[in-house]
Amino acid sequence: MSAAESTDESIPRLPFDQSGLMELPPRFAELRENDPIVKILTPVGDPAWLVTRHEDVKKLISDARLGRSHFDPPNAPRYSAAVILGGPRGEYETEVVDHTKARQVLIPSFSAQRMRSLRPRIQRTVDDLLSRFQELPQPADFHQEIAKRLPVFVISELLGIPFADREQLGTWSQGTFHTSDQQVAVTAMLEMREYIAKFIELKRAEPADDVITDLVLKQQETGFPPDDAIQTYVSTLIIAGFETSVSFTDYGTLLFLRNPDQRALLEADPGLAPRAVEEILRFAPASDACITRYAREDFEYKGTRISEGDLIALSPQTANRDPRVFREPERFDITRNENPHMTLAYGLHYCIGAPLVRVMLDVLYQTLFARLPELRLAVPLDELVSRNNVLTGGLTSLPVAW
Amino acid sequence: MKVWIDQSRCLNSRQCEETAPRVFSIADDGLAYVRQNDRLLDQPGGETCQANVPDEDQDAVDTAAYECPGQCIHVIEQP
Ligand code: HEM
Ligand code: SF4
Numbered sequence: 501m502s503a504a505e506s507t508d509e510s511i512p513r514l515p516f517d518q519s520g521l522m523e524l525p526p527r528f529a530e531l532r533e534n535d536p537i538v539k540i541l542t543p544v545g546d547p548a549w550l551v552t553r554h555e556d557v558k559k560l561i562s563d564a565r566l567g568r569s570h571f572d573p574p575n576a577p578r579y580s581a582a583v584i585l586g587g588p589r590g591e592y593e594t595e596v597v598d599h600t601k602a603r604q605v606l607i608p609s610f611s612a613q614r615m616r617s618l619r620p621r622i623q624r625t626v627d628d629l630l631s632r633f634q635e636l637p638q639p640a641d642f643h644q645e646i647a648k649r650l651p652v653f654v655i656s657e658l659l660g661i662p663f664a665d666r667e668q669l670g671t672w673s674q675g676t677f678h679t680s681d682q683q684v685a686v687t688a689m690l691e692m693r694e695y696i697a698k699f700i701e702l703k704r705a706e707p708a709d710d711v712i713t714d715l716v717l718k719q720q721e722t723g724f725p726p727d728d729a730i731q732t733y734v735s736t737l738i739i740a741g742f743e744t745s746v747s748f749t750d751y752g753t754l755l756f757l758r759n760p761d762q763r764a765l766l767e768a769d770p771g772l773a774p775r776a777v778e779e780i781l782r783f784a785p786a787s788d789a790c791i792t793r794y795a796r797e798d799f800e801y802k803g804t805r806i807s808e809g810d811l812i813a814l815s816p817q818t819a820n821r822d823p824r825v826f827r828e829p830e831r832f833d834i835t836r837n838e839n840p841h842m843t844l845a846y847g848l849h850y851c852i853g854a855p856l857v858r859v860m861l862d863v864l865y866q867t868l869f870a871r872l873p874e875l876r877l878a879v880p881l882d883e884l885v886s887r888n889n890v891l892t893g894g895l896t897s898l899p900v901a902w
Numbered sequence: 903m904k905v906w907i908d909q910s911r912c913l914n915s916r917q918c919e920e921t922a923p924r925v926f927s928i929a930d931d932g933l934a935y936v937r938q939n940d941r942l943l944d945q946p947g948g949e950t951c952q953a954n955v956p957d958e959d960q961d962a963v964d965t966a967a968y969e970c971p972g973q974c975i976h977v978i979e980q981p
Contacts, residue, residue, distance in 0.1 A: 562969065607972055612914035612932055774932075840920055847917070850971030855914045858932070 546577035548811035554822035562847025566793035639878030651745030660710025747894030751784035776834035782841035816842035911974035922962035
């Protein structure tokens with residue numbers, strides 16, 4: 501369905517107007533309170549059910565009646581023009597089996613235990629980036645120098661991709677999220693897969709201590725995953741990991757710069773960093789993009805009739821500010837000890853990169869203000885611009901001085 | 903019923919702790935452990951540390967195991 505066909509004025513259409521860079525569009529909260537499961541139009545004008553309460557997002561994210569594939573992909577309603585997350589993904593018949601197998605082989609490479617052992621390496625990367633940053637003329641761009649580099653460096657090292665290619669991968673992964681130009685995204689995806697294919701060969705010849713080698717060895721032991729699946733997994737890891745982490749790194753820093761009381765708490769007690777990371781994940785309005793699912797059968801959910809093939813858009817950001825679950829939800833409070841946010845999803849779809857994100861942001865925020873105690877925003881807040889053409893949001897730049 | 907956690911697959915989601923706080927905890931080292939009689943079985947954790955689950959927590963433990971993102975909570979039903 502094209503945008504032009506969807507002209508019904510009474511149906512809310514995404515994106516909702518943002519009132520400020522640090523706010524979630526207020527329409528989300530209105531719907532959460534008054535119309536928690538509501539028919540909307542996506543940014544490309546296709547119909548979807550928008551789900552905004554914590555209880556419902558949590559339930560439906562991992563509900564077996566929903567999936568990410570569609571029985572008729574070319575005609576499926578789309579969330580956006582982005583290749584990934586924009587529309588259906590995977591084979592309808594085999595989705596559950598494929599998904600389970602993928603998680604099975606990938607999880608050991610990303611477990612909390614494994615990430616803990618990488619902590620010293622991540623600390624070194626953060627230290628190096630900050631040392632270089634300190635030498636730059638002021639003001640300097642935190643987005644360009646730190647937020648865009650740290651996750652890309654850490655993830656490529658983990659995957660086993662050489663230093664020299666990391667910037668290129670960053671460019672591809674940003675390309676695949678492009679929401680306004682489908683061709684940019686398709687080309688980026690194809691080039692990335694070709695690039696990964698070369699590394700599968702290389703690791704087969706020369707195994708190393710990295711994720712691509714883990715997968716190649718698994719293939720040699722068990723026959724699974726085949727090369728094309730390894731290409732899919734590795735490109736998914738790059739796409740799922742790079743841009744999301746960049747956005748949260750920008751917004752985490754901005755939240756501390758805008759909330760001096762919370763920054764003082766962290767500086768006085770760096771042991772609060774793990775809780776602060778959870779609060780950044782809960783609160784950062786890094787993107788208002790929804791997690792999408794397609795109904796695999798007809799069913800009724802709390803009085804709403806959902807049909808097979810319907811698009812369901814779950815808003816983790818709105819759920820993260822649900823007053824039924826979070827006390828003073830509109831406050832950035834790094835001392836919360838219970839923080840069941842939905843930013844990393846839930847259950848059998850829970851983000852595989854979660855332990856990595858946690859270690860990376862934990863190390864960054866234990867280090868950043870200790871190294872740069874005078875760190876401050878170098879422009880007025882209203883001069884910051886969010887990356888509207890990138891589904892994962894984030895900032896175009898974050899000029900700071902120290 | 904007994905339960906243990908395979909830490910080599912744990913994704914640190916904290917879901918088990920939210921679902922069955924008397925049986926699971928995330929310790930300061932960031933890893934998930936089982937509890938028994940209010941005591942954390944963290945020496946060393948993993949398969950060698952299996953907790954007995956009191957009757958009233960068994961449903962919550964089943965839910966936690968079913969929803970566990972790492973599929974690494976192992977429930978042993980006993981006759
Ligand atoms: C702050 C940064 C991140 C955020 C907010 C985030 C968020 C998410 C969310 C919401 C999902 C669920 C998507 C869905 O169910 O449709 C997800 C899945 C996933 N994430 Fe992340 N993620 C982040 C970083 C990473 C990193 C660093 C990696 C790995 C390098 C990663 C790898 C994955 C993978 C492989 C999946 C797919 C899991 C599945 O299909 O079951 N993510 N992530
Ligand atoms: S629910 Fe599973 S993955 Fe999450 S912390 Fe507990 S054991 Fe780890």
